[in-house]
Amino acid sequence: MKTNEKKNTSAKKKLIPAVAMLTTSAVMLSTATYAWFTLNKTVEVDGLKMTATAADALEISLGGVTNTTRVRNGGTLADNLAVQPKDTDDELSWxxxxxxxxxxxxxxxxKPSSSVNGINFFEATDPDNGGRTATKFTTATNDSLLTKRSKLDVEGTLKNDEETNKGFYVDVPVHLRTSKLKDGTNTSSDVFCKMLITDPKTGENMPEGDLYKAVRVAIIPLTAEGTLDTSSKIILGADDGYYNAGQAVASTSDTTRSSVTVTKTNSAIAQDGTQTLVSFDTTVDIPLATKSGTYxxxxxxxxxxxEGESTSCFDANSAQDWNIDFVFALDKNESSFTSWNGPATGTGV
Incomplete structure (x- = not known):
């Protein structure tokens, strides 16, 4: 794996002088003039860590894993990780x-891009001012970004890949199940979440600004047919600073921008080291179990x-890292959910 310095040097050779913005960032860049960014700049770092609250009768999976040895590590992964994992005892993924x-x-x-709704993305074709301004945009079409493992590896780390396609966003299919029984007339439950987006080098003075504040996340429900529910509009981030007064690019027109409400998911670290996190309804619902032993x-x-329109997304801070951590719960008042203030050590995208 190349060092960060070599990666930055290699990336710069591929760009024209005026370059652009971020990973999990947006609109100010062009197909010809943009900087390369990765989810993690360090060679060996943990991937996006998602935490579900077992005490709240929730379990989480990123895809199907089955074998007959009952050994979680080394289980064979499903060809398509978007496929629902089985709700059986021999399914090792939960x-x-x-x-x-x-x-x-x-x-x-x-590559940086801009989006009003997390569904439609646009990239700049004329970035200027170190990636801070642009007036012309084109529709951004995503490419495959994640390379699947053949075997489950619970000690696995997500590494940079300089050989694969480039894209504008990363999609991670997530599956939740619950053994909680229906209560009275309730047939389903809201899924609540806390999310923490952080700079893994917290405490260091970043002279070029904090890139992690440009990271945006959307939680998009899947329909019964496995397609995206595009009615979802929730946008999450560590900061809601936009160059165009809270607006992101909504079309290829240089005059069209739409206001964006960003649910900020972390706050400044207090002197006692604690953090105040926003808990929010993910817009995802989960059916409750009908009887004991079912899910x-x-x-x-x-x-x-x-987000390319973020005031924290520009060329000079393109080498910075960030982490993302989640915790999911069925009840926003559940004790282990309300007390969660992020992981002891950062892991994430």
């Missing part, structure tokens, strides 16, 4: 704590990109 590196080996580079099951996609 757990309470999971990270993307268990299922995926590598992630390729990401309710739901599927959605976590989509991550770098």
């Amino acid at each position: 757990t309470s704590v999971i990270n993307v590196g268990e299922y995926y080996d590598k992630v390729s580079y990401i 309710g099951h739901t599927d959605f996609v976590v989509r991550v990109w770098l």
